[in-house]
Amino acid sequence: MRVLLASKALVVGAHHDKLRALGANADIEILAAAPECWIENGRVRKAERPEPDAYDIEHLRLGLNGHYHMYWFRSLERLMRRFRPDVVHIDEEPYNLATAIACRDSLRHGARPVFFSWQNLFRRYPLPVRWIERYVLDRAYGIAGTQTAAQVLRRKGYRQRIAVIPQFGVDPTVFVPDKHPRAKPRFTIGYAGRLVSEKGVDVLIQAVHLARGKAELRVAGSGPDESRLRRMTAKSVEVNFLGSVASEEMPSFYRGLDVFVLPTIGRNGWTEQFGRAAVEAMACGIPTVVAKTGELPSVVGSGGELVQPGNAHELAEVLRRLRCDPLHRTFLAEAGRKRALELFTTAAIADATASFYRAIVSG
Secondary structure, three states, X not given: OEEEEEOHHHHOHHHHHHHHHHHOOOOOEEEEEEEOEEEEOOEEEEOOOOOOOOOEEEEEOEEOOOOOOOOEEOOHHHXXXXXXXXXXXXXXXXXXXXXXXXXXXXXXXXOEEEEEEOOOOOOOOOOOHXXXXXXXXXXXXXXXXXXXXXXXXXXXXXXXXXXXXXXXXXXXXXXXXXXXXXXXXXXXXXXXOXXXXXXXXXXXXXXXXXXXXXXXXXXXXXXXXXXXXHHHHXXXXXXXXXXXXXXXXXXXXXXXXXXXXXXXXXXXXXXXOOOHHHHHHHHOOOOEEEEOOOOHHHHHHHHOEEEOOOOHHHHHHHHHHHHHXXXXXXXXXXXXXXXXXXXXXXXXHHHHHHHHHHHHHHO
C-alpha cells in the first residue's frame, strides 16, 4: 500500500518520527510532502531536514504560504502522478483549501483521501469556507485528534468512517527523564509554545511573581505578544526568553525544568485542541501544570495538575506547593511519564494510523 502524506507540520524535524514508524510497516510505502518553509507572522521557518529512514520525502513550495486556511501544496498532484498512492493523507482540517485541492486530485488519481481534524468547537463557517468543508466531508475519510473533534464532525453531518488518533506522538527514547538530575540554584519553571494572548503566558508571569521565592521562568517560543510580555517581566519577574527552540533541542529544554506550565486561556472561537508540549514534558518526567480548558484536562488526566484558566493566584499557589514538596513533584513526574507512554507514543499512533489506512483501502 502506498501512502502520500502531506503536512505543513513536517517543517519540524521531530514530527518525522511518525513517518519512520509508519514506514516500518512492511506493507506500507510512505512518501511525505513537506513545505520548504512555513511563514508565520512574517517570520520564515525553514524546514528541518532529518535523514529519511523508512520513508521518502519531498519539500514543496506552498501557495499563499502563511495563510493557515487558504494555503496549498504546489506540485502535490505531480507527486500523485509519479507515486500513484492508494491513500492521500492531508494533515489539515476539512475546511482548509489545501485539503480540498488534495481531495480533488486524489480522487482523480483513484486514491482514498484522508483529512485530519483537531476542531473541538462547533462552528458554521462563512462562504466559501463552508463550501470547501462540505466538499471534503462528502468525499474523504476522517481522522480526529480527539473524541470531541469526532463529535463535532458528526454534528456537521459527517457519515464516513472516523478514527480517533492524535496527529503526532512522542518518542519515549528521545523524550526521556534525566538519568542524572542535578540540583538547580533556583526553582525553574518552563513554558513552550506561541507567544500569543490566548496562550496565557502573561498569567504565568503574574503567577511566578505572586509565588515569590527564587524562581526562573524559561519561555521557549516566539510570537506577536513577545514585546508586551517582556515589558511585564521588567516590572515583576525576570524571564529568560529563548526564542524558537529547534525540535531536537526540546528534550533538553524540558529536562532543565522543575515544572512545566501550559496556562492557556483561549479566545472566542478557539480553545486548546491538544497540548503537545504538555505530553512532551510529561514524557520527560517533568511535573506538568495545565489550565482546565479545551482538551488539556483529557490529555493530561491524572498525570498533572489542573488550574482554572486565567487565575494567576491559583497557579501561584500550585507553584508554591510544588516548589516546597519534592515528593509531590516526584509523584507527578512518574504519573505523567506513565500516561505519556500509555497513550501518546509515536509507535502507538503510527500503528493506529496504519490500521486505519488498511481498513479504508480494503473496505
